Amino acid sequence: MAEPDGPQIAIVGAGFSGLLTAVNLLRASPRVQVVLIERRGVFGPGTAYDTGNPGHLLNVRLDNMSAFPDQPGHLADWLAEQPCWRAQDGFITRGVYGDYLRALLDAALEDAPDRLTLIGAEARGLQRTADGWRIETQEGAVTADQVVLALGNLEPASPPGVTEAVRASPAYVENPWRLDPASVEGARNVLLIGSGLTMVDAALTLRRPGRRLTALSRHGLLPRAHATVPPAPFQGQFSGGPAEVLRQVRAATDQADWRAVFDRLRHSARDLWRSWPQAQRRRFLRHLRPLWDVHRHRLSPGSARDVHSMLASGELTVMAGKLTRLDAADMIEAAWRPRGRRRPIRDRFDLVVNCTGPLGVIGQSAEPMIRDILQQGYGRPDPLGLGLQVDDDGRLLDAAGQPARGLHAIGPLTRGAFWEMTAVPDLRGQARDLAGRILA
């Protein structure tokens, strides 16, 4: 085996994106050295797949969740060797997928024990050095020739109208990814702010006999569901600006299953997005994003059945309206204006969970690493609030708009450049390509 005397690459964040960048680097070069820095104490599953809740199913079929674009059967082959797992309509639990990612990490450590280093610490700052980068972590500094930021989604932040007193209240959960259901056992009347996949996750986690859940979002739209059996593929093409594409989608759904139309559209989404000038992207975000989100980010059929049974039994109610205020007293009092009406409604809740999803506007992030990168001008925010600005190769654009040498980003942070860059079917190709570019 060759000596590990090659370039040193530091990757901050060891969720799917960071792990797969590491695995691809190590597979592609016998000399590269990789340092993975992760603050959660668990390497591999990241925010999405670190759950033991059997109700938390993947929202993509297992046959499209292989970690490697050129080995579509990789996950299924791994599953075939596992003693205990189940799939519902072709969807496995997110926890089992997390085990798959842990197994990939174990295999990488076994294959290249002297070339992969794990550091369990938060990276808090970055500094350019004469020949590379220095990352400050809680456990000391790490030097590297190149750095990959695989920080994932930004932690959720509260919507407007949430006061400091509410944020400090034990009856308010700002980050649902850290929700501990055991700590809120006594809650009877629960408000979930948001009605997307994060809300569904929280609702399934909090479902208890006698508990009433109310989900509130501007449009009151719930995510649509995958079909139990995948529909026949749609082969059409899409082109033009958002309004033209919307017309083409409507026409296509007269002939084919809407899911197949969206799956096809998703393949062109990156090219369409990149062809749109900033004004068209902005228009899409303002007018079409809610529709895009509910059709594109779908529920597994099993989760959809659970949600419909909660709706039918009255355990869950979905309201369309704008939250105007939350006040903390012995309970939390919420006021919202129902869509199309002027008068606010008020109600009292013994638990409120913020399910509005990840923070998009990076300038508002309180994370030390992000603040440091912006303050030092190594990166700049995407103008539409979709993470950090990167070039076509995933290199950060610095404050002057120049690509930073040896500083890359991957995953949801790069949505401003690529739009669809949140789910495994997109991230696995991005990780492989980025590893190739780094080594080149």
Ligand SMILES: Cc1cc2nc3c(=O)[nH]c(=O)nc-3n(C[C@H](O)[C@H](O)[C@H](O)COP(=O)(O)OP(=O)(O)OC[C@H]3O[C@@H](n4cnc5c(N)ncnc54)[C@H](O)[C@@H]3O)c2cc1C
């Ligand atoms: C609840 C949920 C369910 C999802 N379900 C699916 C699904 O079924 N199918 C699908 O394809 N996609 C799903 N996704 C999308 C998901 O974003 C991607 O699949 C993928 O997991 C993203 O991986 P990532 O590594 O980019 O981000 P993350 O998984 O968020 O990983 C980023 C990691 O970076 C670490 N980190 C951040 N900052 C620092 C720092 N300063 N120092 C050290 N470590 C740091 C974090 O602790 C985290 O572990 C889901 C997302 C969520 C939130």
